[in-house]
Amino acid sequence: MFFGIEWDTSSQWAFAVSIFPILLHGLVVTLQATVVGFFIALILGLVLAALKSAPTRFIRWPAKLVTEFIRDTPLLIQLFFLFYVLPEFGLTLPAFLTGALALGVQYSAYTSEVYRAGLEAVAKGQREAARALNLASARTFTHIILPQAIPRIIPALGNYLVSIMKDVPVLSVVTVLEMLGVAKIIGDRTGGYLIPLSMVGGLYLVMTIIASFGVRYLDTHLPKRGLSLK
Amino acid sequence: MVPVRPGPFVSDCGVFPMEWTSYLAPLSQGAWVTVQLTVYSTILGALCAFVFGLGKLSHNPLVKGISVAYIEIFRGTSLLVQLFWIYFALPIMGQAIGLDLRFPPVVAGVVALALNIGAYGAEVVRGAVQAVPKEQYEAATALNFTGRKRLWRITLPQAIPEMMPTFGNLAVQNLKDTALVSLISLGDMAFRAEQIRNFTQDSVTVYTLVLFMYFGMALVLTACMKLLERYVGRWRAAGR
DSSP states (O other): OBTTBOOOOSSHHHHHHHHHHHHHHHHHHHHHHHHHHHHHHHHHHHHHHHHHTOSSHHHHHHHHHHHHHHHHSOHHHHHHHHHHHGGGGTOOOOHHHHHHHHHHHHHHHHHHHHHHHHHHTSOHHHHHHHHHTTOOHHHIIIIIIHHHHHHHHHHHHHHHHHHHHHHGGGGGGGTOOOHHHHHHHHHHHHSOOHHHHHHHHHHHHHHHHHHHHHHHHHHHHSOTTOOOOO | OOOOOOSSSOOTTOOOGGGGHHHHHHHHHHHHHHHHHHHHHHHHHHHHHHHHHHHHTOSOHHHHHHHHHHHHHHHHSOHHHHHHIIIIIHHHHHHHHTOOOOOOHHHHHHHHHHHHHHHHHHHHHHHHHHHSOHHHHHHHHHTTOOHHHIIIIIIHHHHHHHHHHHHHHHHHHHHHHGGGGGGGTOOSHHHHHHHHHHHHOOHHHHHHHHHHHHHHHHHHHHHHHHHHHHHHTHHHHHHO
16 A cells, blocks of 8 residues: 555556556656756756856856766765755755755756857857947847747757656655656565566657657747747 | 773764765775776767667668667666666566576676667667768779778778867766765775765765765776877877
8 A cells, every 4th residue: 555545456557547546646746846946947947147258257267167067977876965965054845855855956056058058159240249239248149039039949949848857766765756766665565576666668669759759849930040939 | 090982983973074984995896896887888889889780771671670679778777767667677577588697786787787878879870870071982882892891991980089178078977877876885996985875974074075976986097097088089180
């Protein structure tokens, strides 16, 4: 029994059918962690990207070093670090939030690169033309650069959203009951790992296939020449 | 009376900066396991990448189908799911069909890491091979090269340097992913760190140390991949 739902071990089919709703409970947690982690990554990535393009190298270089450090160290260790170290500084977050934060921190290194690459991909002539037309630099950024950068940035961010979803199972080590953690517990209690773990694999496959269609749709349907922000 | 120290890492006077040196021996033991895992699974993964990447380009529908299925399955599911599946579920399936598919954690870990990174690599191989200009195939055919010779002498020497930057990223990705094998009780660096933390509760020092050790290993790995990149691309510099 798990989440108040009994399982039926009379036959393999009955077992698979009876644990499906339990796995769906886990799936909801997986999706929640994905979304929260993604939002943290979006915001932290923006901060890192801004710091990396700061006018002084005393900000730029440390920001680059931090990004490199985050990118080159495993999510699992970062998660343990946050989970065990934050409470020592008096910040006790629930396991779910710690996990989402770890995902966000890890992927902020990637999203910051996406932002940077997206902004740099806008043709240089656009900037020059805006300057020639005497647009203020803030206006150039919001009305010229951003509308052209966003269609490039969004599909790349979508790919990282999928990656985050695939990294959520790591959160099970800090007692977050996401889908894989739930399947593992079912396996531990019944001794039948094959069915729950295979179902998790199948559900992941379905989710990533749907998500990759979404990303491809965005990639082909976003106007490459620029998105009107009005 | 001499105070009895309760364990190898526990000091009776709390946490002192001196103490972190005593973590280094077990951690470097774990680091060696991590290095071995990374090397073996990266090499095996590169092999998978070439086999299935070229397989996806094959005209034989069976070879193509298997390659596409492999790539989709291993890119579409989580590494941890694959690792648990190979370690926990495969033996049960083996039992059902009368085979002994119980692998020791090392084998399960290396296989899972290699298959996972290999699927990502296969897409890179496919892309790089497809990026070789079509005239090159045509010229090789016109010069009466056999199919195998065309692949080894014309296509791959041009495609491999294109793959290297992404392969470098994937190798670092693989190094980071090795941390997950600690969850099937393999004694790598992450596993030792967890052990030390359980002994000492000194999480700040242990995890800071381990984060820096992984960072150092990633820097070394990146440098190695850069050297390899220069090595496989040396014909380009010579030609110009």
